[in-house]
Amino acid sequence: xxxxxxxxxxxxxxxxxxxxxxxxxxxxxxxxxxxxxxxxxxxxxxxxxxxxxxxxxxxxxxxxxxxxxxxxxxxxxxxxxxxxxxxxxxxxxxxxxxxxxxxxxxxxxxxxxxxxxxxxxxxxxxxxxxxxxxxxxxxxxxxxxxxxxxxxxxxxxxxxxxxxxxxxxxxxxxxxxxxxxxxxxxxxxxxxxxxxxxxxxxxxxxxxxxxxxxxxxxxxxxxxxxxxxxxxxxxxxxxxxxxxxxxxxxxxxxxxxxxxxxxxxxxxxxxxxxxxxxxxxxxxxxxxxxxxxxxxxxxxxxxxxxxxxxxx
Amino acid sequence: xxxxxxxxxxxxxxxxxxxxxxxxxxxxxxxxxxxxxxxxxxxxxxxxxxxxxxxxxxxxxxxxxxxxxxxxxxxxxxxxxxxxxxxxxxxxxxxxxxxxxxxxxxxxxxxxxxxxxxxxxxxxxxxxxxxxxxxxxxxxxxxxxxxxxxxxxxxxxxxxxxxxxxxxxxxxxxxxxxxxxxxxxxxxxxxxxxxxxxxxxxxxxxxxxxxxxxxxxxxxxxxxxxxxxxxxxxxxxxxxxxxxxxxxxxxxxxxxxxxxxxxxxxxxxxxxxxxxxxxxxxxxxxxxxxxxxxxxxxxxxxxxxxxxxxxx
Numbered sequence: 229x230x231x232x233x234x235x236x237x238x239x240x241x242x243x244x245x246x247x248x249x250x251x252x253x254x255x256x257x258x259x260x261x262x263x264x265x266x267x268x269x270x271x272x273x274x275x276x277x278x279x280x281x282x283x284x285x286x287x288x289x290x291x292x293x294x295x296x297x298x299x300x301x302x303x304x305x306x307x308x309x310x311x312x313x314x315x316x317x318x319x320x321x322x323x324x325x326x327x328x329x330x331x332x333x334x335x336x337x338x339x340x341x342x343x344x345x346x347x348x349x350x351x352x353x354x355x356x357x358x359x360x361x362x363x364x365x366x367x368x369x370x371x372x373x374x375x376x377x378x379x380x381x382x383x384x385x386x387x388x389x390x391x392x393x394x395x396x397x398x399x400x401x402x403x404x405x406x407x408x409x410x411x412x413x414x415x416x417x418x419x420x421x422x423x424x425x426x427x428x429x430x431x432x433x434x435x436x437x438x439x440x441x442x443x444x445x446x447x448x449x450x451x452x453x454x455x456x457x458x459x460x461x462x463x464x465x466x467x468x469x470x471x472x473x474x475x476x477x478x479x480x481x482x483x484x485x486x487x488x489x490x491x492x493x494x495x496x497x498x499x500x501x502x503x504x505x506x507x508x509x510x511x512x513x514x515x516x517x518x519x520x521x522x523x524x525x526x527x528x529x530x531x532x533x534x535x536x537x538x539x540x
Numbered sequence: 541x542x543x544x545x546x547x548x549x550x551x552x553x554x555x556x557x558x559x560x561x562x563x564x565x566x567x568x569x570x571x572x573x574x575x576x577x578x579x580x581x582x583x584x585x586x587x588x589x590x591x592x593x594x595x596x597x598x599x600x601x602x603x604x605x606x607x608x609x610x611x612x613x614x615x616x617x618x619x620x621x622x623x624x625x626x627x628x629x630x631x632x633x634x635x636x637x638x639x640x641x642x643x644x645x646x647x648x649x650x651x652x653x654x655x656x657x658x659x660x661x662x663x664x665x666x667x668x669x670x671x672x673x674x675x676x677x678x679x680x681x682x683x684x685x686x687x688x689x690x691x692x693x694x695x696x697x698x699x700x701x702x703x704x705x706x707x708x709x710x711x712x713x714x715x716x717x718x719x720x721x722x723x724x725x726x727x728x729x730x731x732x733x734x735x736x737x738x739x740x741x742x743x744x745x746x747x748x749x750x751x752x753x754x755x756x757x758x759x760x761x762x763x764x765x766x767x768x769x770x771x772x773x774x775x776x777x778x779x780x781x782x783x784x785x786x787x788x789x790x791x792x793x794x795x796x797x798x799x800x801x802x803x804x805x806x807x808x809x810x811x812x813x814x815x816x817x818x819x820x821x822x823x824x825x826x827x828x829x830x831x832x833x834x835x836x837x838x839x840x841x842x843x844x845x846x847x848x849x850x851x852x
Contacts, residue, residue, distance in 0.1 A: 251628065251668070278653075278654075283626040283651075283653035283654075284626065284627050284628060284651065284653070285627055285629070286599070286627050286629040286630050286633070287598070287599075289627075289629060314595040314596065314626065315595060315596050315597055315598050315601075316563065316596060316817050316818065317597070317598040317601060318598050321598070339595075339596065339818065339819045340652075340653065341590075341595035341596070341652065341688065341689075342590075342595075342688060342819055342820060343687065343688055343690065345819040345820065346819075346821060348821055349818050349819035349820055349821045350818070350819050352819070352821065353818035353819045355818075356563070356818055375655065376653065376654060376655055377653075378655065378690045379819075505628050506628065506651065506661050506662070506664035506665035506667075506668055507650065507651045507654055507657040507658075507661035507662050507664070507665045507691075508654060508657065508661055509658060509660055509661045509664065
């Protein structure tokens with residue numbers, strides 16, 4: 229049995245990043261949203277992930293937002309920012325910054341420009357960051373999201389990293405969409421900090437000994453996901469899981485990030501929320517309306533009052 | 541017939557970026573290499589492309605190198621730096637910088653983190669950069685390299701960009717590896733500044749009305765590629781093309797960037813050349829030796845003297 233020094237557990241939200249009319253990050257709205265996510269039951273914030281459009285932001289923009297978040301009173305112990313970039317020097321800079329701000333961990337993409345690279349090369353990429361940051365406080369959650377990054381992290385690589393840096397490489401977010409990956413990871417490395425990248429796999433993850441979920445839809449459905457997390461062993465665990473799975477599927481029938489922003493815009497009655505940076509685009513009015521109608525029909529609580537308006 | 545305001549023609553080298561023992565860019569060696577490439581017959585330098593490991597460098601590192609290059613006396617009129625990043629703000633910053641330094645054009649990747657994005661979204665990505673830079677001197681060569689970027693630029697998108705910004709979007713580098721793409725581009729948009737991403741397609745490109753090649757192997761085989769370019773209509777054009785195609789195939793039997801650096805290290809007797817940033821790795825000694833032997837057997841001029849040593 230391998231001991232892994234992670235205690236991170238729960239529902240983490242990869243917070244979306246709002247933009248102003250110049251497409252600059254809207255810092256005030258970002259902070260407000262992050263505070264609300266914690267109030268709604270998220271255990272923590274995995275800011276600057278795929279959902280946060282982190283790779284559409286410069287390193288300076290990411291550092292500015294993280295500084296503002298900590299200055300707003302959110303403790304580093306509940307923040308797990310994404311810090312993996314295409315460029316080694318960018319990853320080192322962001323990771324160092326996160327550690328200095330006391331972040332509980334970092335979620336780390338592999339360098340994602342070159343494809344079909346070797347495991348030795350990917351190992352070196354992570355090793356260089358770890359050695360250069362050189363700080364025992366650094367806790368890395370590997371970010372496996374091959375459909376977007378184009379660079380899968382296979383289990384032998386994960387194992388080699390965890391064996392070489394057991395106090396540092398302590399977990400992984402599985403956004404492959406394939407449950408078998410997490411299942412095998414937890415079977416071969418019990419105790420490893422495995423998070424599912426979608427709440428669809430939350431109950432499976434927890435029953436298999438995993439740590440929870442880091443899921444985009446927590447931006448709009450945190451209370452329900454938190455309930456499912458808390459009750460996974462209860463009688464009602466299966467029902468709550470079915471509820472959040474059904475809702476997730478309604479949302480992900482559309483491009484995820486624009487869909488989340490449409491929902492937030494509708495709930496907050498603030499069209500500023502709709503903005504995304506290219507190459508993403510906001511949902512069309514039609515798609516947005518269809519999404520909202522589907523959620524209302526599903527009894528989505530933040531919209532139940534609006535349901536009356538829509539149905540009339 | 542559409543008029544495109546490009547006069548860029550010839551053999552352009554996406555110069556490799558050497559690193560010191562801390563994996564920082566070796567500025568002096570980079571500049572020396574770039575000057576040598578121009579002496580060897582390259583018409584210009586497409587620095588900070590895939591071959592230059594540009595996406596493994598931070599924005600600041602790229603700007604530092606470009607400044608140094610111009611300060612070393614290389615005129616902006618022969619420089620076409622890569623400036624397309626995943627983040628809008630990074631692309632704007634690099635593109636603005638290149639224009640201010642008088643660069644002849646820029647080679648622009650689409651934002652490459654998100655996959656399966658819409659043409660409307662990609663159009664917006666380029667449009668935002670063009671509008672934000674807002675400088676009539678800006679000449680963009682689109683960079684189509686789907687096997688690496690994971691984000692193809694299809695011909696309708698290229699056409700829409702060229703029609704919307706006819707004085708700005710003036711060309712494209714085709715690194716798809718599929719000649720049909722360039723062939724169709726030149727057939728449907730005669731006069732568009734099409735460069736082949738490999739010298740294998742150089743003669744085809746020129747015969748079809750294209751502008752030349754931006755090719756990695758110019759780092760090590762510039763004189764021969766230049767000769768083939770100059771002679772493409774001559775009797776010996778076919779033979780010279782066959783020569784550079786054969787040599788290219790010897791090199792690309794190995795991972796391209798480490799292979800080029802192995803050749804440069806061997807010719808310059810300087811092992812510093814072998815370094816790459818992760819996730820790339822240097823060639824193994826065995827692979828490097830095999831590559832060098834194959835080139836020697838092919839009569840590769842910079843190694844003919846060393847051939848005696850190897851054969852003994």
